[in-house]
Amino acid sequence: xxxxxxxxxxxxxxxxxxxxxxxxxxxxxxxxxxxxxxxxxxxxxxxxxxxxxxxxxxxxxxxxxxxxxxxxxxxxxxxxxxxxxxxxxxxxxxxxxxxxxxxxxxxxxxxxxxxxxxxxxxxxxxxxxxxxxxxxxxxxxxxxxxxxxxxxxxxxxxxxxxxxxxxxxxxxxxxxxxxxxxxxxxxxxxxxxxxxxxxxxxxxxxxxxxxxxxxxxxxxxxxxx
Amino acid sequence: xxxxxxxxxxxxxxxxxxxxxxxxxxxxxxxxxxxxxxxxxxxxxxxxxxxxxxxxxxxxxxxxxxxxxxxxxxxxxxxxxxxxxxxxxxxxxxxxxxxxxxxxxxxxxxxxxxxxxxxxxxxxxxxxxxxxxxxxxxxxxxxxxxxxxxxxxxxxxxxxxxxxxxxxxxxxxxxxxxxxxxxxxxxxxxxxxxxxxxxxxxxxxxxxxxxxxxxxxxxxxxxxx
Numbered sequence: 001x002x003x004x005x006x007x008x009x010x011x012x013x014x015x016x017x018x019x020x021x022x023x024x025x026x027x028x029x030x031x032x033x034x035x036x037x038x039x040x041x042x043x044x045x046x047x048x049x050x051x052x053x054x055x056x057x058x059x060x061x062x063x064x065x066x067x068x069x070x071x072x073x074x075x076x077x078x079x080x081x082x083x084x085x086x087x088x089x090x091x092x093x094x095x096x097x098x099x100x101x102x103x104x105x106x107x108x109x110x111x112x113x114x115x116x117x118x119x120x121x122x123x124x125x126x127x128x129x130x131x132x133x134x135x136x137x138x139x140x141x142x143x144x145x146x147x148x149x150x151x152x153x154x155x156x157x158x159x160x161x162x163x164x165x166x167x168x169x170x171x172x173x174x175x176x177x178x179x180x181x182x183x184x185x186x187x188x189x190x191x192x193x194x195x196x197x198x199x200x201x202x203x204x205x206x207x208x209x210x211x212x213x214x215x216x217x218x219x220x221x222x223x224x225x
Numbered sequence: 226x227x228x229x230x231x232x233x234x235x236x237x238x239x240x241x242x243x244x245x246x247x248x249x250x251x252x253x254x255x256x257x258x259x260x261x262x263x264x265x266x267x268x269x270x271x272x273x274x275x276x277x278x279x280x281x282x283x284x285x286x287x288x289x290x291x292x293x294x295x296x297x298x299x300x301x302x303x304x305x306x307x308x309x310x311x312x313x314x315x316x317x318x319x320x321x322x323x324x325x326x327x328x329x330x331x332x333x334x335x336x337x338x339x340x341x342x343x344x345x346x347x348x349x350x351x352x353x354x355x356x357x358x359x360x361x362x363x364x365x366x367x368x369x370x371x372x373x374x375x376x377x378x379x380x381x382x383x384x385x386x387x388x389x390x391x392x393x394x395x396x397x398x399x400x401x402x403x404x405x406x407x408x409x410x411x412x413x414x415x416x417x418x419x420x421x422x423x424x425x426x427x428x429x430x431x432x433x434x435x436x437x438x439x440x441x442x443x444x445x446x447x448x449x450x
Contacts, residue, residue, distance in 0.1 A: 038262045038349045038378060039370025066350060068376050092380060094319060094350040122377070124263045125291060125319040125348055144369040144392070145264025151293050152347070153263060155317060167369065173398050175425070200400070 013130050016098035020105065020133025027110040030216045031118065033132050035156055036140035037149075038122030041166040043071045044199040045140065045208070046117055050078040052209055057216070058114040062104045064096040064121045071119065083107045087121060095126035098133055115216060124149070128156040136161040136215065139192075143167045144174050147181035150188045157188045162195065164208060169198040238355055241323035245330065245358025252335040255441045256343065258357050260381055261365035262374075263347030266391040268296045269424040270365065270433070271342055275303040277434055282441070283339040287329045289321040289346045296344065308332045312346060320351035323358055340441060349374070353381040361386040361440065364417075368392045369399055372406035375413045382413045387420065389433060394423040 024031045034042050050059055060081040063072040072084035083104040087093035090100070101118060108116075118134060120127040139160040141149055144167055150157040157163070163185055171178065178196070185192050195211060197204030249256045259267050275284055285306040288297040297309035308329040312318035315325070326343060333341075343359060345352040364385040366374055369392055375382040382388070388410055396403065403421070410417050420436060422429030 037264060037347070037370075038374055039367070065377055067379050068373070070373055070377065092350065092354075094348070121350070122262070123319070123348060123350055125317065125346070126351070129317075142264070142369060144367060144395070145262075148293070148295055149263055152290055152295065154292050170369070170395065170398055173395055 010129065013098045016102055017131040017133040020098055020102055023105065023110065024116070024133060024135070027113065028220050029110060029113050029116050030219055031116045031132075031134045031136075032212075033118045033120060033127075033134035033137045034140060035120045035124070035127045035137065035160070036122060037124045037142070037145060040122070040140045040142040040145070041199050042119050042122075042140050043074055045164065045166060045197075046075060046119060047078065048199050048202060048205055049117075049209065049212070050075065050080055052205070053115070053212070054078065054080055056213075058112050060108050060113045060116050062096075062101060062108075062116065062118045064100070064119055066092055066094075066121060081108055081113075093126075094121055094123045095130050096120050096132060097130045101132045114220075115212070124153040124156050128159055135219070138162045138164060140164045140166055141181075143170055143176050143178070143181075145176075147177045147184060150181070150184040154188045157185055157192060160189065160192055162211065163192050165194060165196045166199055168196045168203060169201045235354065238323045241327055242356040242358040245323055245327055248330065248335065249341070249358060249360070252338065253445050254335060254338050254341050255444055256341045256357075256359045256361075257437075258343045258345060258352075258359035258362045259365060260345045260349070260352045260362065260385070261347060262349045262367070262370060265347070265365045265367040265370070266424050267344050267347075267365050268299055270389065270391060270422075271300060271344060272303065273424050273427060273430055274342075274434065274437070275300065275305055277430070278340070278437070279303065279305055281438075283337050285333050285338045285341050287321075287326060287333075287341065287343045289325070289344055291317055291319075291346060306333055306338075318351075319346055319348045320355050321345050321357060322355045326357045339445075340437070349378040349381050353384055360444070363387045363389060365389045365391055366406075368395055368401050368403070368406075370401075372402045372409060375406070375409040379413045382410055382417060385414065385417055387436065388417050390419060390421045391424055393421045393428060394426045 076082045137160045301307045362385040
């Protein structure tokens with residue numbers, strides 16, 4: 001009974017995610033779904049990314065949180081459109097779903113947006129089960145979380161396209177073995193491309209920005225007007 | 226429909242949690258439910274705790290993970306009984322529930338155990354909704370996660386009795402404002418008692434051990450044989 005309901009929920013989600021997908025494609029938007037544990041640094045990565053790219057691209061963010069609009073406020077300071085979803089009103093849901101994203105996109109001028117970041121709820125488990133209509137899934141892992149996380153939370157790493165290892169400025173101060181972390185990620189998903197960075201010091205940030213720009217260009221630039 | 230099912234699930238969980246509770250009380254066991262984000266350091270805190278207390282108390286651990294038995298293996302090295310629950314076989318559940326704990330306790334000699342630690346799945350949202358039959362809920366937060374987590378994930382902090390702020394050895398290297406963190410925790414739950422520690426350097430570990438021993442003694446020592 002319980003599992004049947006869950007199956008129905010996931011099917012309904014997939015249907016709406018496909019509608020989102022069509023709408024994003026029609027409007028030629030690159031859509032990225034960022035997932036991580038709480039406090040891995042998604043918002044600071046987005047702040048740095050917006051600073052660097054907002055003159056070249058029309059950026060927007062859909063910001064997911066259980067409670068507060070703190071992160072949306074941080075991002076909105078950078079003068080780009082931000083729509084906040086707080087899941088407290090959805091029973092404290094531990095992930096965004098396609099319908100929440102659909103509702104949020106109604107508040108954006110999609111014909112203007114070129115890159116849409118969806119910052120998912122801080123959670124390494126639930127968001128992995130719900131497609132939103134995104135082009136790529138990005139998993140952000142803080143170095144401080146330890147090298148075993150890809151093995152212990154395999155689904156999120158298995159379905160992701162890019163692994164951002166954040167807070168590498170803390171490498172001298174923590175026991176995490178970066179090589180073992182990368183090996184563990186490869187074991188779970190041999191296609192998962194890793195980028196090491198520190199949003200705080202901006203070390204490695206360029207690699208992420210290059211990935212992003214290339215991803216956009218390969219999709220849209222060739223045929224753009 | 227969906228919410229009705231959830232209500233039934235939570236009610237069924239509560240019934241089994243009460244059975245667990247009676248069984249723990251009958252056997253005079255202090256039961257602690259440890260919750261946190263992935264990588265906050267629950268397992269290392271338990272390793273240190275076991276080292277320090279295993280000569281004075283009969284300790285056991287129920288270890289919850291989505292996948293792998295890594296943590297249970299780390300703990301079992303300290304020569305205490307450890308039962309691993311991996312929720313991959315429960316559809317990758319993002320929390321332990323009372324029935325999983327009940328099944329796990331069947332593998333322990335409850336008449337021998339004095340303190341039972343339940344290490345929940347690394348997740349700051351879902352575990353907060355499922356009582357297990359524990360005496361106290363402990364929320365572990367790594368300093369690296371930032372000072373805003375109590376505001377952003379309020380339920381887990383609201384229902385907890387003790388806040389362990391771990392990795393304080395990293396204080397000089399991160400931007401987290403510890404005072405603001407403590408204020409945010411107080412705003413959500415004025416009864417939440419905070420202890421700062423580093424499982425790595427053992428700074429502050431004594432305060433946690435004292436809390437634990439006092440908690441046990443106030444419950445059982447007065448009438449013990």
